[in-house]
Amino acid sequence: MKYLKETATLKYFPEKCTGCGRCGEVCPHNVFSMSRGKAVVAHRDRCMECGACAKNCDFGAISVDAGVGCAAAVINGILRGTEPSCDCGGSSGSACCC
Amino acid sequence: MKIVSTIDTAQSLKPLQAGGVCCGPVLSTRGGPAMRSYPYNGRYPAWITGEINSAEGPVPVAATVLRPSEKFAHIRARVTNFRMRFSVEPGLYAVGSPDRSSDIFISANYKMSFDILRSSLHGMNAWILVLDTGGINVWCAAGKGTFGTDELVKRINSERISSLVDHRKVIVPQLGAPGVSAGQVKKSTGFHVLYGPVRASDIAGYVQSGYTASPEMRRMRFAVMDRLILTPMELNPAMKKLPYLIVVILLIFGLKPEGIFFRDALSGGVPFIAGAFGALFSGAFLAPALLPFIPFRSFALKGWVLSMAVFLLMINYVPLFMFESYYLTAIMLVFFPLLSSYLALQFTGASTYTNLSGVKKELKYGLPLYIGGTIIAVLLAAAYKIQEWGIL
Ligand code: SF4
Ligand code: SF4
Numbered sequence: 174m175k176y177l178k179e180t181a182t183l184k185y186f187p188e189k190c191t192g193c194g195r196c197g198e199v200c201p202h203n204v205f206s207m208s209r210g211k212a213v214v215a216h217r218d219r220c221m222e223c224g225a226c227a228k229n230c231d232f233g234a235i236s237v238d239a240g241v242g243c244a245a246a247v248i249n250g251i252l253r254g255t256e257p258s259c260d261c262g263g264s265s266g267s268a269c270c271c
Numbered sequence: 272m273k274i275v276s277t278i279d280t281a282q283s284l285k286p287l288q289a290g291g292v293c294c295g296p297v298l299s300t301r302g303g304p305a306m307r308s309y310p311y312n313g314r315y316p317a318w319i320t321g322e323i324n325s326a327e328g329p330v331p332v333a334a335t336v337l338r339p340s341e342k343f344a345h346i347r348a349r350v351t352n353f354r355m356r357f358s359v360e361p362g363l364y365a366v367g368s369p370d371r372s373s374d375i376f377i378s379a380n381y382k383m384s385f386d387i388l389r390s391s392l393h394g395m396n397a398w399i400l401v402l403d404t405g406g407i408n409v410w411c412a413a414g415k416g417t418f419g420t421d422e423l424v425k426r427i428n429s430e431r432i433s434s435l436v437d438h439r440k441v442i443v444p445q446l447g448a449p450g451v452s453a454g455q456v457k458k459s460t461g462f463h464v465l466y467g468p469v470r471a472s473d474i475a476g477y478v479q480s481g482y483t484a485s486p487e488m489r490r491m492r493f494a495v496m497d498r499l500i501l502t503p504m505e506l507n508p509a510m511k512k513l514p515y516l517i518v519v520i521l522l523i524f525g526l527k528p529e530g531i532f533f534r535d536a537l538s539g540g541v542p543f544i545a546g547a548f549g550a551l552f553s554g555a556f557l558a559p560a561l562l563p564f565i566p567f568r569s570f571a572l573k574g575w576v577l578s579m580a581v582f583l584l585m586i587n588y589v590p591l592f593m594f595e596s597y598y599l600t601a602i603m604l605v606f607f608p609l610l611s612s613y614l615a616l617q618f619t620g621a622s623t624y625t626n627l628s629g630v631k632k633e634l635k636y637g638l639p640l641y642i643g644g645t646i647i648a649v650l651l652a653a654a655y656k657i658q659e660w661g662i663l
Contacts (some may be wrong), residue, residue, distance in 0.1 A: 176568055177568050180629040195453065195596060200489070222362045223448075224449045229454070239540055241411075241413075241620065242625035242629060244633070248638075251638075257506055257631075
């Protein structure tokens with residue numbers, strides 16, 4: 174299953190990559206693969222912007238606007254004029270965030 | 272076995288604070304650093320089978336076989352708001368009889384997360400270090416940062432893990448990685464973070480193969496069962512809002528120049544009430560269930576086309592929905608597929624492959640259409656009433 178094309182905010186800076194392989198290990202959608210001692214973004218459209226790769230790259234070679242892709246959270250954010258906030262307390266929540 | 276009573280063990284379930292953590296109770300956090308916490312302070316729930324002595328004092332031993340009542344609680348947590356009160360006390364637990372060389376698995380204090388982990392460790396000797404995530408599962412808590420570097424570092428220190436074991440590694444579920452920086456944990460505590468497999472059921476294989484996870488173990492799946500298990504939480508909130516829609520439908524059909532007539536409300540309203548149920552079922556259940564088989568990548572579009580197909584079938588083949596008035600047919604085809612689309616879009620929150628940028632994009636185009644479509648449906652209803660009353 175793939176989500177929308179070319180929306181993911183994943184950025185990769187190969188010049189900073191040391192080829193440690195952490196990003197490939199933590200990514201739940203196999204976005205990275207390793208080639209000649211460096212990471213390669215092989216499946217950008219699979220990225221769900223979870224942020225695991227950027228958080229675990231010790232060399233700052235990856236950046237991504239991490240967040241939960243949850244419509245309820247985005248609508249919440251729009252209504253309150255804030256960032257998307259998953260406030261699923263009470264009856265309003267879908268399975269989002271739990 | 273002696274029960275150690277010490278410092279700072281008063282713990283209670285606090286009600287969810289307004290604006291607080293989403294989807295879960297806030298378990299009280301303990302005081303300063305380097306204070307070992309004793310979960311439940313010796314007043315153990317039934318799934319604790321005893322205590323084991325460790326270098327750092329007694330540690331409660333958790334059963335690795337879930338009892339029927341616990342499995343039932345899992346179903347309750349899937350279907351109702353019970354999941355917001357479904358937590359265990361953070362701290363250190365044992366399964367089997369672990370020693371100074373045993374593995375340390377990190378978990379969240381959502382009881383479902385903890386239960387799945389401990390039952391996957393059946394037959395093994397291991398430590399489980401439960402972080403305080405406010406009763407939220409690993410993945411969601413990692414996204415919020417409550418399952419994160421700071422809490423992990425704090426627990427490794429406060430539970431004195433470095434004197435509990437001789438090795439220097441902790442096994443963190445891969446789905447916790449969005450909250451945990453392995454490098455920072457290493458720097459602050461000396462412990463290496465090993466990322467375990469996505470699914471706890473792969474843990475035995477992961478440990479046996481020398482702490483390596485196959486690519487398959489690293490992938491998040493979203494199979495039909497994974498999706499179905501999430502649909503109650505889509506249907507439930509939608510069902511709660513349905514009565515409002517039903518009242519509006521009854522009012523529209525019951526309203527006459529002479530007053531509100533219940534008989535007309537019912538006879539005219541029934542097809543639309545059935546339609547509302549259909550839209551809900553299509554958007555919150557069928558669309559998630561059939562997700563990969565519906566064309567388009569956008570959830571909003573998937574929800575819309577599926578529901579449109581359903582309603583086109585209904586107005587052509589089901590007598591209840593074969594209206595004489597074109598207005599009624601139009602209302603049905605304008606409003607209900609949009610409602611389903613909106614509901615299907617909500618499923619982005621539960622799906623395991625949507626991203627925030629994509630959802631924002633869907634809403635950017637979707638919201639104006641939802642609002643516009645609702646206005647058109649209201650105008651059509653007005654036109655229908657005007658025609659019915661013969662005003663024009
Ligand atoms: S984690 Fe960073 S440094 Fe390591 S391979 Fe990935 S991008 Fe390169
Ligand atoms: S943000 Fe998550 S899904 Fe996207 S590449 Fe990084 S680890 Fe993979």
